[in-house]
Amino acid sequence: MATDTLEEKHTDHSTDNGSWEGGEYPFKVGYGKLMIWYFLLSDAFSFAGFLIAYGTLRFSTPTWPVPDFVFSLFPFLEGHHPLLFVTFMTFVLLFSSFTMIRAVQEGHRENRRGIVLWMFLTILGGLGFLGCQAWEWTTLIGREHMSVTTNPFGAHIDDGIYLGPDGKESAETFKAHSSYLIHRMDLEATHAEGEHGAGEHGAAEHSGEGEHAKGGHAEGGEHGGHAYSAPGDYPDAVVDERGYVHRKYLVASGDNAGKIMTENFGPKAFGALFFFITGFHGFHVFSGVLFLLTILVNVMGGVYIARHNRNEMVEKIGLYWHFVDLVWVFVFLVFYLL
Amino acid sequence: MGHDYKGAKKIALKTIIILAVVTVVEVMIALTGKGYIIEGYHAPKIVMNTLMIAMSMYKAYLIVFEFMHMKYEARGLMMSVVLPVGLLIWAIIAFLYEGNAWKNNRKVVHDRDKLELTVTPPKTE
Numbered sequence: 001m002a003t004d005t006l007e008e009k010h011t012d013h014s015t016d017n018g019s020w021e022g023g024e025y026p027f028k029v030g031y032g033k034l035m036i037w038y039f040l041l042s043d044a045f046s047f048a049g050f051l052i053a054y055g056t057l058r059f060s061t062p063t064w065p066v067p068d069f070v071f072s073l074f075p076f077l078e079g080h081h082p083l084l085f086v087t088f089m090t091f092v093l094l095f096s097s098f099t100m101i102r103a104v105q106e107g108h109r110e111n112r113r114g115i116v117l118w119m120f121l122t123i124l125g126g127l128g129f130l131g132c133q134a135w136e137w138t139t140l141i142g143r144e145h146m147s148v149t150t151n152p153f154g155a156h157i158d159d160g161i162y163l164g165p166d167g168k169e170s171a172e173t174f175k176a177h178s179s180y181l182i183h184r185m186d187l188e189a190t191h192a193e194g195e196h197g198a199g200e201h202g203a204a205e206h207s208g209e210g211e212h213a214k215g216g217h218a219e220g221g222e223h224g225g226h227a228y229s230a231p232g233d234y235p236d237a238v239v240d241e242r243g244y245v246h247r248k249y250l251v252a253s254g255d256n257a258g259k260i261m262t263e264n265f266g267p268k269a270f271g272a273l274f275f276f277i278t279g280f281h282g283f284h285v286f287s288g289v290l291f292l293l294t295i296l297v298n299v300m301g302g303v304y305i306a307r308h309n310r311n312e313m314v315e316k317i318g319l320y321w322h323f324v325d326l327v328w329v330f331v332f333l334v335f336y337l338l
Numbered sequence: 339m340g341h342d343y344k345g346a347k348k349i350a351l352k353t354i355i356i357l358a359v360v361t362v363v364e365v366m367i368a369l370t371g372k373g374y375i376i377e378g379y380h381a382p383k384i385v386m387n388t389l390m391i392a393m394s395m396y397k398a399y400l401i402v403f404e405f406m407h408m409k410y411e412a413r414g415l416m417m418s419v420v421l422p423v424g425l426l427i428w429a430i431i432a433f434l435y436e437g438n439a440w441k442n443n444r445k446v447v448h449d450r451d452k453l454e455l456t457v458t459p460p461k462t463e
Contacts, residue, residue, distance in 0.1 A: 059437030
């Protein structure tokens with residue numbers, strides 16, 4: 001419904017019986033815009049439910065992986081850059097929100113070229129964000145071996161000292177609440193190399209493992225390039241059937257002081273929650289990009305100009321797109337900052 | 339429409355700059371809290387978390403009221419969307435309290451499970 005006709009109707013509501021005749025717009029917006037607001041409200045509750053579930057499970061476990069340890073890799077950069085990549089992602093989405101509002105403003109002016117330009121930039125931003133997320137997921141799954149059911153990121157409850165290859169205490173110590181990543185070695189590859197059985201291969205494997213430790217988190221994960229050939233109990237670690245290396249350590253504080261323990265997997269829920277919630281948000285971004293594309297094509301075809309409602313459809317997709325950004329503010333807060 | 343458009347453009351630019359700055363400050367706060375910015379200094383968690391939550395709420399306010407134009411909509415529409423969100427306040431308090439209770443009862447539940455295993459089942463004749 002066109003807003004300019006609404007205002008006309010609205011002026012004569014002083015004549016009392018008018019309200020019963022219909023044609024009143026107490027919220028002064030068209031049906032579509034009102035309904036997208038209520039859709040977004042319901043969607044906000046879905047996301048709130050998921051994030052509250054995250055909070056509940058986090059509160060219910062004694063330890064939780066520290067986000068600035070988990071999310072600390074950056075493409076093409078070596079080493080540890082806590083939160084740098086997610087901040088970059090946030091900026092990509094934030095600026096696509098800005099280009100979207102510019103598109104809406106051009107829509108109010110009925111400036112078709114302006115709408116097309118700014119909507120196109122918004123789509124690029126959305127695709128950029130999805131690309132970033134794809135990289136983040138690939139790194140977590142492929143390099144750090146996190147899955148929906150296995151979470152190699154853990155945090156120590158007590159202070160402790162790692163055991164060296166000789167089974168004695170090494171120089172490497174850690175404090176309570178510090179994070180660790182349980183590395184996984186490629187058992188099959190090691191096996192194939194073992195068949196060739198030469199010292200040279202051992203050296204190659206050695207450096208490969210070292211590289212992994214460097215790439216996939218230095219802190220707490222550096223393992224002096226030690227390689228294990230098969231699952232089993234080693235003096236300094238236990239290697240499980242799937243190739244995850246659980247390092248051994250001597251507990252130095254707390255109730256268990258003096259005991260030798262192995263690093264366990266972190267809370268299982270972490271991986272499932274991460275993939276589900278960021279996946280659900282990513283799906284919103286993805287469908288948002290599809291909607292934007294559809295509306296962009298319609299704008300170019302002059303569909304909305306013919307409606308004479310100041311491109312309300314651009315405004316509606318704008319509301320959806322800002323909402324996606326709004327949700328990210330809270331996903332960012334809950335997953336990465338707190 | 340001309341003046342309106344210029345004003346709106348200005349507001350949008352101002353809002354995005356504030357959002358970007360607040361985001362950077364938030365990340366700085368998060369890293370200071372974890373001891374990255376000042377070597378070895380871990381800022382108190384409660385202070386840092388409160389600050390970050392407050393800043394995120396401010397960001398949410400800017401996105402909804404400026405970018406999504408809620409500030410300029412009818413009051414009734416604004417109320418009908420914003421007030422229901424208030425229900426979440428209790429949801430957050432209740433569920434986090436519940437989560438914490440699970441954690442505190444972990445040992446009790448663990449001990450009780452062990453207890454049941456060691457009890458010999460009563461003989462039935």
